[in-house]
Structures are given as C-alpha cells and as structure tokens.
Amino acid sequence: MxxxxxxxxxxxxxxxxxxxxxxxxxxxNKIHRFPSSLRRLDDGDYIVPRMVAIGAYHHGLPELEDMEEIKKAATYHFCRDLGLRPEAVYEKVLTVAEDARSCYTDGEAVGALVHVTGADFAAMMFRDGCFLLQIMLWLLQEDGSGAGRGAPSFTCRFNSMAALRDLFLLENQIPWVVLQTLMDCRPHVFPDVLCAFIAYMGKFFQLHTDTDLLRGSKTLELDGRYKPPHLLALLHFHQSGGLSTSEELQLRGIETLPPVVTSAMDLAEIGVKLTPSRSAEFRDMALAKGTLFPVLSMPPLFLSELTACWLVNMAAFEATQAFPLGAATGEYTVSSYLTLLSMLMDRVEDVHELCAKRLILSDFTSDRTLAFFLGGLTSYLYVNDRYIGILRQLADHKRKRWVWIAIHRFVYRHHKTIVTVLSIISVLIGIFHALLSINKP
The missing domain is CATH 1.20.5 (Single alpha-helices involved in coiled-coils or other helix-helix interfaces)
Structure with missing residues (x-):
C-alpha cells in the first residue's frame, strides 16, 4: 500500500x-426520521401528516397547503395576544434558528433542508411554533360547543382527529428550542398550558365514556430534570410515567427470553389473573403474588385510529434513542408495553378476553385489533427489565406450581362438564333423600 x-x-x-x-x-435534541426498521409497517397511517405539516420534513406538500393560511392566522393571534409585534417575536426565533436547524442534520435528514434558506427556515419555525402554542390555548379553552372561547371560527377546521394525530408524528416535529423561546414570551402562561395540553392528549389513551376529555384530567408535572427534544417526546414522557429509576435503565431485546406460552387464554388456563392497573402510565405493569396464582396488572388502553398512530410513533421515538439515553427518558416503556400486550394475543379469543378484563377497549374490530398487535411491530422493538422480569416470573410460576396449574387447567377446560356432573349428582342426592323419606315408617 x-x-x-x-x-x-x-x-x-x-x-x-x-x-x-x-x-x-x-x-x-434531534428531529429524527421514522426508523427504517419500522417503515415497512407503514401503509400511510403512521408517518406522513394528513392535515398539517409541522417542521421541515413534510413542509410544502401540496395536499397540506390549506393549513398554511390557518398557521399564519394563528401566528397573528399569538403575537397579538402577547401584545408584541410579529416582527419582535420573529426576531426572538431568529436568534435560535441555527440551533434549531442543527437538530435536522441527522444522517439522511439533512437532505430535507438543502434547498431551504436560513430566512425561510426561520420563518417556518416562527409560524409552526406560534401555531402549535396558539392551538394549545384554543383547545384548552373549549366550552363544549366545538370552538374555543375567544378562538376565531376557522379553528373548527383544526378540531379533528386528523389534525391532532399530526401533532405527534415523529417526522412532524419542531425543535424544543423554538417552543421554549416562544414560551418565554409568555412566562406567566407557559409551561402550565403546555403541561395541561399534554395531559389532555394523554386522556385519549384511557378507557373513557365521558366525551369531555378535559374534565378531571391530571396535569403533567415537569421537575426540570428532563428537557424534551420535541412535543412527541413530551407526550412520551407523560405516558411513560416520567424518568426511570436506576434499576430500570437496562436495554433489552437481544438476550434469549424465557420460553413462556402467555396468550390471554393460556394465562387463564394456568391461573394467572389479568387486571387493569391503577394508573394509566405504561410503565405500571407488574406480576404480583396472589393466594394461589399470580395477578398480572397492566394499564388499560383505548385503541383507536388516533392512539394507534401515537403509540407507533412513540415506539419509533424510542427506537431512535441511543442507550442509555433511551432508558433514561422512558426506558423503552412504550415498546415494552406494546410487546407485552402483543404477547397476550394469539387469536381473536384473546382479544375478547382482554376486552372482558377491561385491559383493552377498541374502536377497531377484534380482527383489526389483533392485526395491529401481531403485524410485526414488536419484532423490531427493544424491551426493558420490567418486561423481562414479568416473563421470568411467569416461567418460575409454571415451573414451581405445576401441580396446582395441572389441577387448575383441568378444571378450567372441563368446568362446564364438572358443573353438569355436580348438578346431576345433586339432583340424584335429592331424589335419594326423597325416596328415603317416603320409605320411613
């Protein structure tokens, strides 16, 4: 050489x-592309916005142009309500525009900005950031009539699931530095509005019958230890239950897992009881000891077009995080939760069992619910120690309590026959007693 x-x-x-x-x-702080390992799962439902483009990746799509006028109007209202000239607010965004642009320089992502000038990028961040924060204010002011109090009539266009869906797509985000700069313009209002808005969004994951999702919602609390890279990350932080404890900061997914047959129907056969956990945080899943058999508790989930999309994007966000960062900001909680739920499903009867236990309420048909969880998503996700621990406990239960499990399985599989036989025996005993009473002198 x-x-x-x-x-x-x-x-x-x-x-x-x-x-x-x-x-x-x-x-x-990066604004990542949707991971290539998960892209094959997308059929247009999880990646590309349908109504509003936020940030650089999907900016300028012809089918989303109508919302650009609403963005401009929302920006005007945001600045007017601040009592500041739009130029003054824009100047504040301009000071962080280069930092924001650097958040898009991750691998292939840089190609999305090659032809975007510095001035155009700053204007994009200005409009998108003001739009997001102003929409939060309007949505949180809803009085049940379909439009926010004080919000202009055109905002009714935004009050749709398609628009809310777009706000939490991985590729449809703007850097946190932009939102923080704009929130600093209203320090007496934010971050309370932001936290309340995220809590509002979190209610969509919960089993509910009350159409007023805002009523009684628990506000997100930030303690300053976590600075999200974007809005999706903050929703992920809220749904995951905050920062992980030290014993949960382990990356899993490669090691050999315990061989456990654990569909919902199989768990019922071996005596494991399924029950909803007391919180909606996805990390709140555990296998606890019972009198004879353990109890598996998990957060209940309302599955819809909206929440299915957000779940996939939160799992995709976890996949973009480098260890140990991914663990420290949610320890692959959503991925582990989805993996455990999918493990409990093998056939439509398992979906019915989970619905009966109120672990899932779905807008989908049972077949479509099963297809969502068994569509290959979890094959590419990491899992954490909490998930591994549950599998090990189940394996230990099957090994140590095999006698009780055999008895329980026999009774579970033949309980109708057993009930019928006992009923016949009861009738025969009654007849026998009656005959004895007749023959007595």
Missing part, C-alpha cells in the same frame, strides 16, 4: 468518526 493511499484511508476513517461524533453528540 503506497503512502498516499494509506493517508487517504486514514483521513476517510477520521472524517467518518468526526461525522458520527457530531450526529450522536447531540442525539437527544
């Missing part, structure tokens, strides 16, 4: 290392 070629190879290796250092040194 000649000297010049040797030098060129060393330079190429050094440049590749430096490039990766830049990419991963600030990974917590």
């Amino acid at each position: 000649n000297t010049s070629r040797h030098t060129r190879i060393i330079v190429e290796l050094s440049q590749a290392s430096e490039k990766l250092d830049v990419v991963y040194s600030n990974i917590s």
Whole structure:
C-alpha cells in the first residue's frame, strides 16, 4: 500500500468518526426520521401528516397547503395576544434558528433542508411554533360547543382527529428550542398550558365514556430534570410515567427470553389473573403474588385510529434513542408495553378476553385489533427489565406450581362438564333423600 493511499484511508476513517461524533453528540435534541426498521409497517397511517405539516420534513406538500393560511392566522393571534409585534417575536426565533436547524442534520435528514434558506427556515419555525402554542390555548379553552372561547371560527377546521394525530408524528416535529423561546414570551402562561395540553392528549389513551376529555384530567408535572427534544417526546414522557429509576435503565431485546406460552387464554388456563392497573402510565405493569396464582396488572388502553398512530410513533421515538439515553427518558416503556400486550394475543379469543378484563377497549374490530398487535411491530422493538422480569416470573410460576396449574387447567377446560356432573349428582342426592323419606315408617 503506497503512502498516499494509506493517508487517504486514514483521513476517510477520521472524517467518518468526526461525522458520527457530531450526529450522536447531540442525539437527544434531534428531529429524527421514522426508523427504517419500522417503515415497512407503514401503509400511510403512521408517518406522513394528513392535515398539517409541522417542521421541515413534510413542509410544502401540496395536499397540506390549506393549513398554511390557518398557521399564519394563528401566528397573528399569538403575537397579538402577547401584545408584541410579529416582527419582535420573529426576531426572538431568529436568534435560535441555527440551533434549531442543527437538530435536522441527522444522517439522511439533512437532505430535507438543502434547498431551504436560513430566512425561510426561520420563518417556518416562527409560524409552526406560534401555531402549535396558539392551538394549545384554543383547545384548552373549549366550552363544549366545538370552538374555543375567544378562538376565531376557522379553528373548527383544526378540531379533528386528523389534525391532532399530526401533532405527534415523529417526522412532524419542531425543535424544543423554538417552543421554549416562544414560551418565554409568555412566562406567566407557559409551561402550565403546555403541561395541561399534554395531559389532555394523554386522556385519549384511557378507557373513557365521558366525551369531555378535559374534565378531571391530571396535569403533567415537569421537575426540570428532563428537557424534551420535541412535543412527541413530551407526550412520551407523560405516558411513560416520567424518568426511570436506576434499576430500570437496562436495554433489552437481544438476550434469549424465557420460553413462556402467555396468550390471554393460556394465562387463564394456568391461573394467572389479568387486571387493569391503577394508573394509566405504561410503565405500571407488574406480576404480583396472589393466594394461589399470580395477578398480572397492566394499564388499560383505548385503541383507536388516533392512539394507534401515537403509540407507533412513540415506539419509533424510542427506537431512535441511543442507550442509555433511551432508558433514561422512558426506558423503552412504550415498546415494552406494546410487546407485552402483543404477547397476550394469539387469536381473536384473546382479544375478547382482554376486552372482558377491561385491559383493552377498541374502536377497531377484534380482527383489526389483533392485526395491529401481531403485524410485526414488536419484532423490531427493544424491551426493558420490567418486561423481562414479568416473563421470568411467569416461567418460575409454571415451573414451581405445576401441580396446582395441572389441577387448575383441568378444571378450567372441563368446568362446564364438572358443573353438569355436580348438578346431576345433586339432583340424584335429592331424589335419594326423597325416596328415603317416603320409605320411613
């Protein structure tokens, strides 16, 4: 190998290392593309916005142009309510525009901004950021009539599931530095509005019959230890239950898992009781000891077009996080929750069992619910120690309590026959007693 070629190879290796250092040194603030490992699951439902583009990746799509006028109007209202000129607010965004732009320079993502000038990018961040915060204010002011108090009539266009869906797509985000800069313009209002809005969105995951999702919602509390990269990350933080404890910060998904047959119907056969947990946080799943058999508790889930999309995007967000960061900001909670739920489903009867136990309430048919969980999503997700621990406990239960399990399985499978036989025996005993009483002198 000649000297010049040797030098060129060393330079190429050094440049590749430096490039990766830049990419991963600030990974917590990146606006990521949807992971390639999960893209094959998408049929147009999980990645591309349907009504409103937020950020750089889908900006300018012809089918989303109508919402650009609403963005401008929302920006006007945001600045007017601040009592500031739009130019003054724009100047504040301009000071962080370069930092925001750097959040989009992750691998292939840089291509989305090649032809976007600095001024156009700053204007995009300005409009999208003001739009998001103003929409939060309007939605939180709803009085049940379909439009927020004080909100202009055109906002009724935004009050749809399609628009709310778009706000929490992984590729439809703007950097947190932009939102923080705009929130600093209203320090007496934010972050309370933001936290209340996220709590409002979180209610969509819960089993509910009350159409007023705002009433009684629990406000998200931020303690300053976690700074989200974008709005989706904050919803993920809220639904995961906050930061993980030290014993939960383990990355899993590669090691061999205990061989446990654990569909909902199979668990019923071995005596494991399924029950909803007391909180809606996805980390709140556990296998606890019972009198004879353990109890598996999990957060109940309302599955709809909206929540299915958000779940996939939160799992995709987890897949973009480098260990140990992914653990520290939710320890793969959503991925583990989805994996455990999918493990409990093998056939439509399992869906019925989970619905009967009020672990799932679905807008989908049973077949479609089963297809969502068994469509291959969980094959590419990491799981955490909480999930691994539950599987190990189930394996231990099957190994140590096999006698009780055999008895329970026999009774479970033949309980109708047993009831029938006992009923016949009861009738025969009654007849026998009657005959004895007749023959008595």
